[in-house]
Each structure stands twice: as C-alpha cells, then as structure tokens.
Amino acid sequence: MAKKLLSIVIPSYNEEGNIENTARVVTQIMKENDIPFEIVFVNDGSSDRTWEALCRVTRDNPNAVAVDFSRNFGKEAAIFAGLRTAKGDAVVLMDCDLQHPPQTIVEMYNIWLNNDVDVVEGRKKSRGKEKGIYKAFSLWFYKLIGGSSGLDMQDASDFKLLDRAVVDSLNDMPERLTFFRAMSSWVGYRTEKVYFEVADRTEGESKWSVSSLIKYAVNSITSFTSAPLYLIMWIGIITFVISLILGVHTIVNKIIGNSAAGFSTVIILQLLTSSIIMFSLGIIGHYLAKIYEEIKKRPRFIIRSVIRNGREQSGEKDN
Ligand code: UDP
Ligand code: MG
Numbered sequence: 001m002a003k004k005l006l007s008i009v010i011p012s013y014n015e016e017g018n019i020e021n022t023a024r025v026v027t028q029i030m031k032e033n034d035i036p037f038e039i040v041f042v043n044d045g046s047s048d049r050t051w052e053a054l055c056r057v058t059r060d061n062p063n064a065v066a067v068d069f070s071r072n073f074g075k076e077a078a079i080f081a082g083l084r085t086a087k088g089d090a091v092v093l094m095d096c097d098l099q100h101p102p103q104t105i106v107e108m109y110n111i112w113l114n115n116d117v118d119v120v121e122g123r124k125k126s127r128g129k130e131k132g133i134y135k136a137f138s139l140w141f142y143k144l145i146g147g148s149s150g151l152d153m154q155d156a157s158d159f160k161l162l163d164r165a166v167v168d169s170l171n172d173m174p175e176r177l178t179f180f181r182a183m184s185s186w187v188g189y190r191t192e193k194v195y196f197e198v199a200d201r202t203e204g205e206s207k208w209s210v211s212s213l214i215k216y217a218v219n220s221i222t223s224f225t226s227a228p229l230y231l232i233m234w235i236g237i238i239t240f241v242i243s244l245i246l247g248v249h250t251i252v253n254k255i256i257g258n259s260a261a262g263f264s265t266v267i268i269l270q271l272l273t274s275s276i277i278m279f280s281l282g283i284i285g286h287y288l289a290k291i292y293e294e295i296k297k298r299p300r301f302i303i304r305s306v307i308r309n310g311r312e313q314s315g316e317k318d319n
Contacts, residue, residue, distance in 0.1 A: 006030070006037045006109055007088030011078030012054075013044040015096040017203035019053040023064055026102050030063075033106045040065045041096075042082045045072030058307045070302040077301040079158065079180045083167050085306065092161045093180075097201040100159040104196045108161040111192050118166050118189035122159035125195045134213075141217050145182060145224055156181050159196065163189070176294050177223040222286055229287065232280040239276065 008026060012019060023039060030037040043051050043066065054066040067085050069078070079093055090112055094100040100122065108120040142156065158181055162170070169187045185191075208216075222228065246269075306313045
C-alpha cells in the first residue's frame with residue numbers, strides 16, 4: 001500500500017533564525033520514519049529575513065513549499081492559508097519554534113494511519129514555562145469557551161493532525177473571523193488525543209504581548225460564543241429582582257411613616273445602572289463590529305506568491 005502524503009503547515013512570523021533548523025529537523029524525522037511529506041511554510045508578512053530564508057530552503061529542499069503573505073494577517077490567517085495550500089491526505093499544524101515536538105508528528109501520523117480516526121489532537125501535558133498569571137488566565141479562558149460552546153478546550157493547542165475530509169470541511173467554512181482551535185473541534189469527526197510536553201522556544205521570542213493576548217482572547221470568545229450577550233440578559237434579570245425588592249422596601253417604609261433612604265442611595269443606584277447599561281452597550285457594539293467585519297466579505301489573507309517544487313506560482317485565493 002502506498003503511504004499517504006502528510007502536509008506539515010507552519011505559520012512563520014519573524015522566524016528568520018528558526019526556518020532552516022525547523023525544516024532540517026522535520027525533514028530528517030520524516031525521512032527516518034519513511035513518511036511521504038511536504039512542509040508548507042506560511043510567511044505571515046515578516047519584517048525580518050524570514051522570506052529570504054524560505055527562498056533558500058525551497059531551493060535546497062524539494063519537500064518545502066513557501067507561501068508569502070502581502071502583509072501580516074495573523075497566525076489564524078496563516079493557518080487557513082496553509083490548509084488551502086496543503087495537498088496532503090492529512091495535514092499537521094505546528095509552530096515554527098519547535099515548541100511542538102516534531103517527534104509527536106510521527107505518533108500522530110501512525111495513529112491516523114492505523115486507526116479509524118480523522119483528527120489527532122495534541123494536548124499539552126504541562127504549559128511549559130508560562131507565568132502563573134498566564135496559566136490562571138488561560139484556564140479561565142478555556143473554561144468560558146468550553147462551558148458556553150460545549151467543546152472540551154482544556155489544554156487544547158493548534159498542534160493537530162487533520163484528515164483531508166476535515167481540512168475540506170474547514171476550507172468550506174465561510175466566516176472571516178476564525179478561531180482555529182475551536183473550529184477544528186466544532187466540525188466534529190472521530191478524534192484521538194496525544195499528549196506532548198511543550199518545549200522551549202528554539203530561537204527568537206514569543207510574538208505575543210499582553211495586549212495582543214487580550215485581543216486574541218476577546219476576539220476568540222466573541223467569534224465563538226454569544227455568552228456575553230446572555231450575560232447582559234442575566235445582569236438585567238438580577239438588577240430587576242433587586243429593584244423589585246428595593247421598591248417594595250421603599251413603599252413599605254413610606255406607608256409605615258419612615259422616610260425613604262437618602263440621596264446617596266439614589267446616586268449610587270444611578271451610577272450602577274448607567275455603568276451596567278454602558279457596559280452592555282459596549283458588548284453589543286463589539287458584536288455589531290464583528291457582524292460588520294463579516295459582511296464586508298474581505299478575504300482573510302492575500303497571498304503574494306507561492307514557491308512549490310522550486311518554482312514560483314500564483315497563490316490560492318481565499319473564498
Ligand atoms: N505567528 C504567526 N503570525 C503572527 C504571530 C505568530 O504566524 O502574527 C506564528 C509564529 O511564527 C509561530 C507560531 O505562530 O510559528 C506561534 O507563535 P509564538 O511562538 O510567538 O507563540 P507562543 O508559542 O508563545 O504561543
Ligand atoms: Mg512559540
């Protein structure tokens with residue numbers, strides 16, 4: 001039986017120091033295990049010499065494919081461009097910094113080949129060298145997404161193997177605002193897990209700043225669940241119940257002759273309710289902005305060029 005082709009998609013942003021090493025390590029492991037493969041690097045508009053490194057790699061390594069974005073569109077866009085470009089019977093997504101151990105790809109491939117499963121997802125055994133606050137934050141974040149969407153997101157990562165059927169399903173999804181980690185769970189299919197230890201970054205630094213993490217978290221939550229909108233309703237119900245109780249209390253006081261509570265109560269209640277209303281408007285406004293972005297139907301990414309088999313080609317268009 002001919003072995004099946006595996007595409008390894010690697011989003012790369014300012015990874016000039018990692019590209020060649022990652023390509024070499026992955027190529028070596030795939031060859032050792034006799035797996036037919038291609039490596040699809042997606043250069044996410046890097047401002048360093050990542051593209052030059054990719055041009056060198058595609059010249060020397062016939063298994064390497066390089067996709068170049070017209071600017072930085074973010075890791076999500078790079079993942080989806082990679083899924084579109086990949087030709088394999090299965091696709092693995094991994095980071096460029098070897099934090100996802102390439103040896104685990106072999107394990108994933110064998111599970112996929114020998115069992116009737118469509119998705120092999122990598123779960124973090126531990127979260128590597130993350131600070132306590134990040135750990136607490138991500139725990140809370142995945143609880144919220146998991147709880148409101150019914151998907152088990154704890155210790156989830158982007159390190160996954162997807163069968164061609166799953167990739168096609170994802171390619172058919174029309175939304176502009178994507179959250180790969182949740183979308184690849186949402187499509188379902190038979191899923192198996194493998195556990196991996198998050199390694200240290202080989203070279204360079206993490207691209208996430210605190211503000212970009214917060215933005216990512218807010219966008220992921222709102223692109224995947226309407227829970228914040230229901231939260232507004234619940235706050236409304238709770239404040240309504242409180243105001244009923246307070247109202248009855250005030251009327252009873254009036255009847256038995258005690259004067260109603262003072263001016264400061266009025267001010268506090270006024271401030272509280274108006275801030276709840278503005279907070280709620282903010283949440284609704286955020287969803288409105290998302291709807292606006294979706295209906296503009298702009299492409300998620302623009303590909304400047306693709307190098308495959310050492311030759312330049314025009315890129316796949318986003319739908
Ligand atoms: N990445 C990307 N576009 C971006 C930011 C990051 O393609 O705008 C890639 C990056 O090159 C790496 C992966 O996403 O391959 C994970 O990034 P990083 O290591 O900075 O994140 P962390 O491992 O700290 O979560
Ligand atoms: Mg990393």
